[in-house]
Amino acid sequence: MTPDPAPLYAAHLAVMQQRAETALERGGFDHLVIPSGTVHYQLFDDRDYPYAVNPQFKAWAPLTRNPGSWLVVTPGRRPKLVYLQPFDYWHVVPDAPSGYWAEHFELVVIRKPEEASRHLPADAARCAILGEAQSALGQYGAFKPNNPQPVLDHLDYHRAFKTPYEIAMLRQATLRGVRGHRAAERAFRAGASEFGIHLAYCQAAGQDSAELPYSNIVALNAHGAVLHYTERDRVPPRPLRSFLIDAGASFGGYACDITRTHAADTDGEFQRMIDAVDAVQQRLSAAFAPGRDYRELHLQAHLELSGVLHEFGILTMSAESAVESGVSAKFFPHGLGHGIGLQVHDVAGFAESERGGTIARPEGHPYLRLTRTLAPGMVVTNEPGLYFAELLLDELRQGPHAGAVDWERVDAFRPYGGIRIEDDIVVTEREPLNLTREAFAD
Structure with missing residues (x-):
């Protein structure tokens, strides 16, 4: 049963306040001030872009559609929420603050964005203000975000360690995402187009494109070789060979990120390759344990995926040679x-630490987004993949290792695009918790 986040919120807020106090001490400030952000408008137009809340703001409360609001955190005091509820008959006005979180704040409701300045600390110089420059308030933008690095370093470093409340929020997001994935697979097997599959996903997840945490990747056949394919053709290809979907969902400001790959022929060779990549993915997931260097797990993925390529006759060189030579990449x-x-x-x-510093990527792996050592409370993705991308294959064919590739086998798989399997994993003191597989099982 998925836990209710509400009873876990007070403990989460206590952790947030403790982190904020330490961060303010590190930066030499008295107050932490966080704007929710503002609406951005398109150039030479009156149309606005979809609003995206400041992540530093929604870390404190599940508010994602409240531009013009502010949060003030002062050590020893209840956090203050300056909540914009505008006088507006053109748009839907946010409801009055309510819910399990509201009682933990000193609430101030304002009707105009500029009214917020009266409820913020008097001396902006004593505030660590985290947000975008457009959030500035006051005459000549006197009260504007300064984003002090020592404060950001501490808060961002510790954001990797999720509270039980956050895990519960991620579980809720994952359930929405899995509903979407189930519907998307059904649409694929019914012969829908990429656009049709996307609509089926949104309907089942209960969210439109602006609410999703990222733009859905819905790729049929060779489009699966494009890592961030988002074109969504309106007419399905013929014949229909494969389907790769990378799509998430949101809940209270938290995101899930799930990828699955499906073969039209569930008894064919491409399905067997999907199964082989899935087996690699699950072995890697089991190794997401405290003390594991994520860079080593990344290199282990290269080694195991190279073994899959060798097993299917695509590479004639050993898995070790494929990794060392860069062929696996x-x-x-x-x-x-x-x-x-x-x-x-x-x-x-x-x-590198809560005081800053950087842990470098392994040489030859410029796109790895995580280099830290895993620890309990971290939530990270595991998404190995194999792709038959034209540009990369052309580079390989023209390089010194072209003879280690069976190009006829490559041509046989090229029309299928690629394979990616992605789960969201919670690192614990014991066995890792796979939020994605848990939700699919439910």
Whole structure:
């Protein structure tokens, strides 16, 4: 049974306040001030872009559709929420603050964005203000975000460690995402187009494109070789060979990130390759344990995926040689995964410590998004893949290792595009918790 986040919120808020106090001490500030963000408008137009809440703001409360609001955190005091509920007959006005979280704040409701300045600390110089420049308030933008690095370093580093409340929120997001994935597979097997599959996903997840945490990747056949394919053709290809979907969902500001690959012929060779990649993915998931260097897991993924390529007759060189020579990166060009939570690609993936610093990627692997050592409370993705991408295959064919590839076998798989399997994993003191597989099982 998926836990209710509400009873876990007070403990989460206590953790947030403790982190904020330490961060303020590190930066030499008295107050932490966080704007929710503002609406952005298109150039030379009056149309606005979809609003995206400041992640630092939604870390404190599940508010994602409240531009113009502010949060003030002062050590020793209840956090203050300056909540914009505008006088507006053109748009739907946010409801009055309510719910399990509201009682934990000093609430101030304002009707105009500029009214917020009266309820913020008097001296902006004593505030660590985290947000975008457009959030500035006051005459000449006197009260504007300064984003002090010592404060950000501390908060971002610790954001990798999720509270039980956050795990519960991620579980809820995952359930929505899995409903979408089930519906998308049904639509694929019924012969729908990429656009039709996308609509089926959104309907089942109960969210439209602007609410999803990222733009859905819905790829049929060779389109699966494009890592971030988002064109969504309106007419399905013939014949229908394969389907790769990378799609998530949101809940209270938290995101899930799930990828699955399906073969039209469930008894064919491409399905057997999907099964082989899935087996690699599950072996890797079991190794997401405290003390494991994520860079080593990434390199282990290259080694095991190279073994799959050798098993299917695509590579004639050994798996070890494929990794050492860089050949494996032509088939698996992205990183094994990333942190996830308030953002799909959560912050501080390279953070050396809470005081800053960077942990470098392994040489030859420029797209890895996480280099930290795993620890309990971290939530990270595991997404190995194999792709038959034209540009990368052309580079390989023209390089020194072209003779180690059976190009007829490559041509046989090229029309299927590629394979990616992605789960969201919670690192614990014991066995890792796979939020994605748990939700699919439910």
